[in-house]
Amino acid sequence: MAARLKKDEEVWLAQPPSRAALPLLILAALLSSALLFYAIGDWRLVAGFAAMLLAIAALMRWYRNLYPPQGAEGEALPDWTVARAAADASNMAIAVTDRAGRLVCASDLFGEWFPGYPTPPGVTADGALSENLAHAARAAWRDGVAKVESVPHGAMRLDVDIGRTGRSEDYLLWRFTPMRQPSALDDVNRLLTGEAGRQMGEAGVMAVLIGGEGRIRAANGAFLLRAAGRIDANITGRDFASHMRVDDKGRLFLAREQTGGLPLRLLQVPLKRASQASASGGAQDGPMLLLLIDEPAGGGGTSALSYIETLLSLLPFGLAMADRDGRVLFLNNAFARAAGLRIGDKPSYPGDLVIREDQAAVADAVRRFAVGPQMSGDIAVRLRIQPDEPTALSLAGVRGLGEAAVLLSLKDNSEESKLKRQVAQATKMQAIGQLAGGVAHDFNNILTAIIGHCDLMLMRHTPGDSDYDDIQQIKSNSNRAAGLTRQLLAFSRQQTLRPQVLQLPDIVADVSNLLKRLLGESVRLEVSHGRNLGAVRADPGQLEQVIVNLAVNARDAMPEGGTLNIQTYAVPAHKVREMRQEILPAANYTALRVSDTGLGIPPDILSKVFEPFFTTKELGKGTGLGLSTVYGIVKQSGGYIFAESELGRGASFVIYLPVYQGADIEQTKAQAPARRSDTWGTGTVLLVEDEDMVRAVAERALARQGYKVLTANDGEQGLEVLGGEERIDLLISDVVMPNMDGPTMVAQARRAHPDLPVLFMSGYAEEQLRKSIDIANVAFLPKPFSVSQLAEAARDALAMRPAAE
Structure with missing residues (x-):
């Protein structure tokens, strides 16, 4: 259908004064002259005034006739022909309406989809749908854009986008875009042209995808070879029937095989959805997958069915x-x-x-x-x-x-469901980890104050005093609480690790004696090590905790006794690729496997074992933090951990740590600085801490070691003290503080004092903080700390000053 253009036939144009208005102009000039004569009484001046008015009117009329206003001969309206040509170049139906709701332009495709060029929103007979489109149009006039999705129109569903357009935004642009319906055509096309199509050909099955018009869209190699003579033949777009022939008995053959060919059995698999088939009058009008199989001697549906079963067994x-x-x-x-x-x-x-x-x-x-x-x-x-x-x-x-x-x-969709569960699990673990890290950070401040005051009191008491044992008990319980916070930080991957380059067999050997005591008499420990194990970089103390936690869980899973097997072995990159593990990247690893012969873990519980506070033990016998701590330590060390189990046959936990490619172990150990025992010092220390209880105990501890201590509540006060007359030898600061945090304060302080030693103290992990703190030559002290640990850290930080000082 030819394009249809609709224009406004009545355009407002400014017109020159008409002949009927000329007498009125003369009358107005006479009245003005009479009033002037009455005022001044000079008729010559009045006559000149009237003549001037008439001359001005004549000049205006002459100018209007000589230069008519735009639109007098035809207003410069938008060129809708150009707009229609641009609209026809797209694959969507386009219409333009003005503020009066009139259709001013429409594309050819709009006329094909909506015969008669109805004016939007009245493009459908459905009253409710038209009202919905009208509401969207009002929203577009108000907001500039609007959209209505999935508008039914015959066999199609359209997305309608409405937007204001034009230089003055006084038009509405309607765009009708067909929704892409889910279809099996693409899947079948890939099937026929891929490996599955080749396997079908090897099984003797020819497969062809045809459209509703009967033309070939895709075919596997077996059909191409027999129908066209070449496996690389291009027959796309040709009529499928032209490659077939039917004999006088109604049997189907390939047209190329004139003599000696076997009759074929044809199986039609419609690819159109039921709703589409109903709309078009039957599925046979839509695209189909045709499967052709040589009819065996004697025919029979049973033999054909066996062929089909063979085919279906090959499909993925x-x-x-x-x-x-x-x-x-x-x-x-x-x-x-x-x-x-x-x-x-x-x-x-x-x-x-x-x-x-x-x-x-x-x-x-x-x-x-x-x-x-x-x-x-x-x-x-x-x-x-x-x-x-x-x-x-x-x-x-x-x-x-x-x-x-x-x-x-x-x-x-088992893999899809598995991925969904993994994403949900990762999101949940991250949220709980952030909560655990925040709780542990605040609790570390409290424990720092408790442990520090205990140390200060112990300095005034000697063993045998009535209060000495009570203070020691308070400190011991505080250290146990500090261990719990370390578990929380390990789970949230925010604990402070002291990584070293080490060999896993050495760690297993160091912890074996402890394991034998923990496992008891009924559980036998077996240890085996592989060859050519690469060194790993991790915190040895944390790795020992990982092994102990896994061993204790294995012991509890073997109430009647059994065997705990600890293995270490190398996993090269090519073995990782053969494992086809989606989570584990291809690299060289050293693996640690802890296996037991216990009861095993049910499948519904296996996916939850690393969740915090999840435990299957009786009330009071488990915190649910053991495996979550193991998971956090392994992940923070750059490794991966997987749980494997089968009911009644025990469970295995496999840890993969990447092989360290850095310096030699002995060289790393040789470079470790020697620790000094003397903690007495001199000089002025600026202590910046927002927690009053931590600041008080740290101030007293440093003063007892011989330092002069100045304090500040936050970074801004710390900068004020630094700007005073007092020379500062060491700056000790918390990291997270209100108003101005520690790193910001140190960055500004280093501008005036570039060689100032800095000691950061925080309840967060050192590794995490160093990633976010871009400041060189700073020391770190994790919370909670004792008085002696603070003194040692201050001594070591002061030793970082240049030798010139």
Whole structure:
């Protein structure tokens, strides 16, 4: 249909004064002259005034006639022809309406989709839908843009985008875009041209994808070779029927095989959805997958069915066949995996795979597709193995395969569900980790004050005093609480690690004696080490804690006794690639496996073992932080941990630590600085800490060591003290403070005091802080700390001053 342009025929144009207005002008001039004569009494002046008025009017009329205003001969309206040409170049229907709601321009495609060029929003007979479009149009006039999604229009669904346009934004631009409907065409196309198409050809199956018009869209190599003579032949777009012939007995052959060819059996698999098929009058009008198989001698549907079963068993997606009564005739391994069946098991009916509430719907769908016209469609079902997650079950009616009447397809979404669970787990662990890190940071401030005051009191008491044992008990409990905060920080990957380059067998050997005492008499410990193990970089104390936690859990899983096996072995990069592990990157690793022969872990619990506070032990016998601490230490060390288990056969935890490519172990140990025992010092120390209790105990501890201590509550006060007359020898500062934090204060202080030694103290991990603090030559002291640890850290930080001082 030719494009249709609609314009306003009535355009407002400024017109020159008409002849009817001339007498009025003369009358106005006379009245003005009379008033002037009455005022001054000089008729000559009045006559000159009247003549001047008439001359001005004549000049204005002459100018209007000589230069008419724009629009007098035709206003410069928008060139809708250019707009229509641009609209026709797109794949969407476009219309333009003005403020009066009139259609001023429309593309050819708009006329094809909406015959008669109706004016939006009245493009549909559905009153509710028209009202919805009208509401969107009002929103577009108000907000500039609006959108209505999935508007039904015949067999299509359209997305309607509405926006204001024009130089003065006095037009509405309507864009109707067809929604892309999910289709199996792309999947089938990739199937035929890929490895699966080659395997079908090797099984003797020719496969062709044709469109609704009967032209070939794709074919596998077997069909190309027999129909065109070459496996690389290009027959896309050709009529499928031209490659076939039918003899006088109604048997189907390839046209190229004139003599000696075998008759073929044709299986049609419609690829159009049921809703589309109903709209077009039947699935046979849409795209189809055609499967051609050589008819064996003697014919018979049973032989053809065996061919089809062989074909379906090769396909990578789950397929099954059922008869007209709904009984399952065949299913491939992919279908069994998707349905949660063991390989080789076959249900009697498809409804046996779903929950009770969905069985009637499945049985009714199979019956409709078996006895009705050839069509396909999807229904949402809930499988027994996943009652909370709907799954799409696709059905298609098939003919000519003997007893087989319905083809069923079930997508194996186990990997997708697994990934969803992993993402949810990672998000939950991250949120809880942030909470745990914040709680541990605040608790470390409290423990720092408690432990510090205990140390100060112990300096005034000697063993045997009545209060000495009580103070020691308070300090011991505080250290236990500090261990709990370290667990929380380990889980949240925010603890301070002291990594070293080491060998895993050395760590296992160091902790073996402790393990033998922990495991008891009923559990036997076996240790084995592989060859050519690469060195790893980790905190040896934290690795020992990892091994102890895993060993204790293994002991509790073997109440009747058993064997705990600890193995170390090398895992080169090519072995990692063979494992096809999605989470583990391909690299060289040294692995640590801790296995037991206990009860095993149920599958529903295996995915939760690393969650914090999750435990299967009795009340009071487990905190639920053991494995979450292990997980945090391994991840913070750059490694990976996986849990494997089978009920009744024990469990295994495998840790992969990347091989360290840096310096030699002995060289690293040789470079470690020697520790000094003398903690007495002199000089002026500026202590910046926002927590009063921590600042008080640190001030007293430093003063007892011989330092002169100046204090500040935050970074701003610290800069004021630094700017005073007092010379500062050492700056000790908390990291996280209100108003101005420690790193910001130090960065500004270093401008005036570039060689000032700095000691940061914080309850967060040193590794995390060093990533965010871009300041060189600073020391770090983790909280909670004792008085002696603070004194040693201050002494070592002062030793960082240049030798010139």
